[in-house]
Amino acid sequence: MDQNLLSLVLASSWAFLIAIFAVPSIIRVAHLKNILDKPNGRTVHAELTPRLGGGAMFAGFMSALTIFADLNNGVQQLLAGCIMLFFIGLKDDLINISALKKFAVQILATGIVIFMADIRITSFQGILGVGELEIGTSYAFTFIVVIGITNAINLIDGLDGLAGTLVIIAATTFGVYFYLYGGADYGNYAAVAFCLVGGILGFLRYNFRKATIFMGDTGSLLCGFILSVLAIQFIEMRMVPAAPSVALGILFVPLFDTFRVFLIRILKGTSPFVPDKNHIHHRLLSIGLTQTATVITLATINLAVILVVVLLGEWGNLNMLLALLAFSVLLSVFLGIYKSRGDQSVSEA
Numbered sequence: 001m002d003q004n005l006l007s008l009v010l011a012s013s014w015a016f017l018i019a020i021f022a023v024p025s026i027i028r029v030a031h032l033k034n035i036l037d038k039p040n041g042r043t044v045h046a047e048l049t050p051r052l053g054g055g056a057m058f059a060g061f062m063s064a065l066t067i068f069a070d071l072n073n074g075v076q077q078l079l080a081g082c083i084m085l086f087f088i089g090l091k092d093d094l095i096n097i098s099a100l101k102k103f104a105v106q107i108l109a110t111g112i113v114i115f116m117a118d119i120r121i122t123s124f125q126g127i128l129g130v131g132e133l134e135i136g137t138s139y140a141f142t143f144i145v146v147i148g149i150t151n152a153i154n155l156i157d158g159l160d161g162l163a164g165t166l167v168i169i170a171a172t173t174f175g176v177y178f179y180l181y182g183g184a185d186y187g188n189y190a191a192v193a194f195c196l197v198g199g200i201l202g203f204l205r206y207n208f209r210k211a212t213i214f215m216g217d218t219g220s221l222l223c224g225f226i227l228s229v230l231a232i233q234f235i236e237m238r239m240v241p242a243a244p245s246v247a248l249g250i251l252f253v254p255l256f257d258t259f260r261v262f263l264i265r266i267l268k269g270t271s272p273f274v275p276d277k278n279h280i281h282h283r284l285l286s287i288g289l290t291q292t293a294t295v296i297t298l299a300t301i302n303l304a305v306i307l308v309v310v311l312l313g314e315w316g317n318l319n320m321l322l323a324l325l326a327f328s329v330l331l332s333v334f335l336g337i338y339k340s341r342g343d344q345s346v347s348e349a
Contacts, residue, residue, distance in 0.1 A: 004187070008179065011068035011191050012198035019060035019202025026052050027206070027213050035094060037214060049211060051093050053203045054219025058086045060199035061222075069191035074117035078192065078229050081109035085150075085225050089218035099273065102217070103147075109225060110146045114139060119232055121145060125244055127317045146228040152254040153224030155261070159281050160211040162295045164204045166253055167223045169302055171196045173250050174230040181239035189233050196226050209292045227251065241313035245320035249309030253280070253302040256328050260335075283335045301331075 030036060030050030037051040062079065069075065088105040091097055113119045120142035124130035133141065157163035175193030178186055203219070206212050215223070231247045240246055248255065257280045262272040284294040305327070309320060 004179070004190075007068055008175075008190055008194045011064045012194040012201075014067065015060035015064035015195045015198030016202045017060075018063055019056040019199045020205050021202075022056035022059050023053060023203060023206045023213060026050065026055055030213075037216075049214055051214035051216035052090070052218060053207060053213040053215040054086070054089060054093070054217070054222055057196075057199040057203045057215065057219050058082070058222055060202055061195050061226075064195040064198060065191060069195065070188040073185060073188055074113060074119045074229070074233070075188055075192060077113050077117035077119070078226070081112045081225060082222055084109045084112075085221045086218060089216065089221045093216040093218050102221070106147055106150060106221070106225075107143075110143055113146070113229055114142055119229055119236075121232055121235055125235075125238070125242075125317060127244060127321065142232060145232060146225070148258070149228035149231060149251060149255070150221060150224035152251070152258040153227060154217065154220040155258050155279065156254040156281075157215060157220045158279055159285075159291050159295055161204055161208040161292075162281060162298065163215060163220055163223065163254075164200045164207055165295055165299050166302060167227060168197050168200050168204075169299060169306070170227055170250050171200075171230065173306055174227075174234055177234060177240060178230075178237070181237060186233055186237045189230060192226065193230055196223065209290075209295075242309075242315065242317045242320050245317045245324065246309045246313055248321070248324060249305045252305040252324070253298050256280070256331065260328075260332055280335065 027050050030052055035050060035052065036048035038048060062082070065071075065075070065079065071079070084105055088097070088102055092102060120138050121133070122138050123132045153163055153167060156166060171193045175190045175197065178190035178193060182188070182190055200223070203213075203215060207215065231251060234240070234250075235243045235247050237243070260280070261276070261278050264278050265272045265274060265276065281294050281298065284297060285291070289297060305324070309324075312320065312323075315323070
């Protein structure tokens with residue numbers, strides 16, 4: 001085993017051990033202090049459950065990364081942004097704060113990585129004939145990407161083990177690419193990815209059906225923010241054919257779910273930020289799948305899309321984007337058909 005791979009294994013294992021040992025203490029304190037998530041009309045769980053699991057993930061990720069990883073090339077600024085999002089997520093999990101305050105902190109964290117570390121998308125790599133981006137366009141588009149991915153992970157966190165599983169799939173894929181092709185400029189992002197994987201694995205031990213703890217905003221904001229930076233650096237590495245399309249494929253399920261739900265809400269004339277039960281996991285549950293089957297189904301879909309975009313990268317960005325769009329339409333039609341059948345069955349009953 002080469003030294004770099006050994007370091008990644010040690011880092012991921014450290015993050016895993018810290019997280020898996022921290023979760024029981026967090027659960028105990030949450031029950032003692034009555035810091036519990038109450039079921040409501042949109043949630044699937046029926047019991048009071050702690051939602052501070054992101055604290056264990058944060059402890060594992062941060063400690064492993066600072067011990068085993070090179071903090072250059074923007075990783076230091078990434079950690080600064082993570083700390084900000086951790087505390088705003090923790091505050092929301094404890095006392096519930098307004099979406100505006102959370103968004104403001106996301107803007108600050110995003111500004112740190114964009115302006116202080118210069119982590120940004122600088123080119124569309126030929127998509128629709130667009131190459132290098134003007135500096136203002138680059139900053140604006142990167143801001144949208146970071147905020148979009150961060151909140152996509154936050155929105156997909158609706159079932160036991162779902163968000164954690166999808167983040168592990170995405171982070172592992174990015175991590176392998178950074179390990180193989182990162183070199184001196186991006187190689188340390190493999191450690192970022194695998195430290196995140198280790199922390200989530202330790203948390204998932206207690207989050208899979210039936211969950212005794214949720215990751216909460218503390219965890220989902222943290223995971224989304226880290227994945228957004230991994231995606232940007234993956235695209236900027238430019239060692240993979242059709243990298244922007246491959247990045248979309250790696251994050252397919254959470255991004256598809258976010259775009260689909262927002263579009264449905266807008267077409268209904270409501271705010272895209274008003275919560276509802278139109279998420280993809282809600283639709284699969286309404287078909288009759290169990291929570292575990294739903295998680296496995298969505299994980300399988302995401303893995304299948306990743307396999308396709310990795311193997312067919314030579315198609316080029318435009319063809320890959322069209323293929324992803326076509327699959328998204330087909331999946332949306334399938335979900336719509338079963339929703340209509342479910343609504344018809346309810347009305348007949």
